[in-house]
Amino acid sequence: MGAPDTPLFVRLSRLLKRWGAHPEGHKYPAAGTEITAIPLPALLTLPLSQHVGAPARPVVAVGQRVLRGQLLAEAAATISAPIHAPTSGTVTGIAEVPVPHPSGLSGMAILLAPDGLDEAVEFHGADPFTLEPAEIARRVAAAGVVGLGGAAFPAAVKLSQGQRTPISTLIINGGECEPYLSCDDRLMRERAPAVVDGARIIRHTVGAGRVLIGVETNKPEAIAALREAAAGLEGIRVVPVPSRYPMGxxxxxxxxxTGLEVPAEGRSADIGMLVHNVGTAVAIHRAIRFGEPFTKRVVTVTGGALRTPRNLEVCLGTPAAALVEFCGGLVDTPARLVIGGPMMGIAVNTLDLPIIKGTGGVLALSAAETGARREEGPCIRCTSCVGACPIGLLPLEMAARIRGGDLGASVDLGLKDCIGCGTCAFVCPSKIPLVQYFNHAKGELAARERSKLKQDAIRELAEARSARMEREAREKAEAAARRKAERERAKAEAAAKAAAAAAAAEKSASEENTA
Known part of the structure; x- marks a missing residue:
């Protein structure tokens, strides 16, 4: 029901709170298949932006041969992540190509042709409990590990929070509430010791007193495997949580x-909490214990239009089409292709897109699964979206303000706290695309903020230029005044010398006449 030390009245109050939704899980048959590695494709496409923050900066040249694990692109800012070679091969290009993006935009990527040798650089692992927290965070950053729950936020930045803000509880997220996806489920079943060890490394890094691994109740095998792996380890508990979207x-x-709530527009660290995905824990385990950079991940490939749904371990940069082909191809024309999950993933028009660090699924959905798509109707004020919102917002009111162009009012109603889970749109009987309104508003507000920052920067530059010109004019006038004073002083000195010389000459002449 909840953590064993959570007060009963808090747990009961949560049971009475009706938020979220219960979409059909569609976890099987993919969830019943073991993780399988697939062969390397002929070309790996590695986008420079596979994470939140600044795109990575290439450090290799076209035509250069690289080894598995070699750095291809370095982090370009504090919020950024490097890219490494998933195998040995030759860099055949650095170009703009189609990438997974909500707007369908293209992006810069490094193109790597595998040579089949899979030769690797020398990796250097370490006992994490002999390392200082700052060194662990540095190694995780160097390995390019990001959050694998979908956000793709650089993991080292969150690890460094423990050195700035006291963290009392580390939560390992094994929710995986998105329908269809089961890659985390299989990871917990098959690699539970790595999950637990990753959790221990993170706890050591941030100084947390306890670890809670939250797993939805629809994953009993994962819960059992994790409990077995954590047996005898003090301060680590595996806690079943309800199977409800968006529990993840x-x-x-x-x-x-815990019964605690993250403050509005705040972070989990503000209340002493830190959350990492189970996949991130495994990646950190590999990065520290074995020195391996993050170059491959587990992906769920499923959907009614697919012949054989499976969970696959895939090198980053592999085209999604290669995953579908490995699963036997399509048995029908998909009604919708999705990269990620159906609730928060990206609908795409082609499978010629690369798997990146945040890709948890490739879905080929049939017409029966997508259903008949009705036209958007008027809001009937049923408040279904209000009851379903896991954050406790008023989606219908926010959408009304956005439609009316009053973005400021939508912010006052909590727009910035919206997590974009799509629950409100899922339960809306009028099929209003509420999340699209919210994403549009967030994008417009971000654009306005960027414009304001640009205008502020231009104003600061203009003010600096004006101040510089005034300073230069003042310095020029002061220099001219100094030169004039110097000339006048020199002139006066010359006149004084001339007068003195004349006086001396007159005196000398007078003395001669007297003699």
Whole structure:
């Protein structure tokens, strides 16, 4: 029901709170298949932006041969992540190509042709408990590990929070509430010791007193495997949580496990909490214990239009089409292709897109699964979206303000706290695309903020230029005044010398006449 030390009245109050939704899981048959590695494709496409923050900066040249694990692009800012070679091969290009993006935009990528030798650089692992927290965070950053729950936020930045803000509880997120996806489920079943060891490394890094691993109740095998792996380890508990969307959201998991709530527009660290995905824990385990950079991940490939749904371990940069082909191809024309999950993933028009660090699924959905798509109707004020919102917002009111062009009012109603889970749109009987309104508003507000920052920067530059010109004019006038004073002083000195010389000459002449 909740963490064993959570007060009963808090857990009961949560049971009475009706938020979220219960979409059909569609976890099987993919969830019943073991993780399988697939062969390398002829070309790996590695986008420079596979994470939140600044795109990575290439450090290799076209035509250069690289080894598995070699750095291809370095982090370009504090919020950024490097890219490494998933195998040995030759860099055949650095170009703009189609990439997974909500707007369908292209992006810069490094193109790597595998040579089949899979030769690797020398990796250097370490006992994490002999390392200082700052060194662990540095190694995780150098390995290019990001959050694998979908956000793709650089993991080292969150690890460094423990050195700035006291962290009392580390939560490992095994919710995986998105329908269809089961890659985390299989990871917990098959690699539970790595999950637990990664959790221990993170706890050591941030100084947390306890670890709670939250897993939805529809994953009993994963719960059993994790409990076996954590047996005898003090301060680590595996806690079943309800199978409800979006339980995998950090805010919901924190609230359910601890009874605490993240403050509006705040972070989990503000209340002493830190949340990492189970896949991130495994990646950190590999990075520290074995020195391996993050170059491959587990992806769920499923959907009614696919012949054989499976969970695959895939090198980053592999085209999604290669995953579908490995699963036997399509048995029908997909009604919709999705990169990620159906609730928060990206609908795409082609499978010629690369798997990146945040890709958890490739879905080929049939017409029966997508259903008949009705036209958007008027809001009937049923408040279904209000009851379903896991954050407790008023989606219908926010959407009304956005439609009316009053973005400021939508912010006052909590727009910035919206996690974009899509629950409100899922339960809306009028099929209003509420999340699209919210994403549009967030994008417009971000554009306005960027414009304001640009205008502020231009104003500061203009003011600096004006101040510089005034300073230069003042310095020029002061220099001219100094030169004039110097000339006048020199002139006066010359006149004084001339007068003195004349006086001396007159005196000398007078003395001669007297003699």
């Amino acid at each position: 959201s950090a805010q919901q998991l924190i609230s359910w496990l």
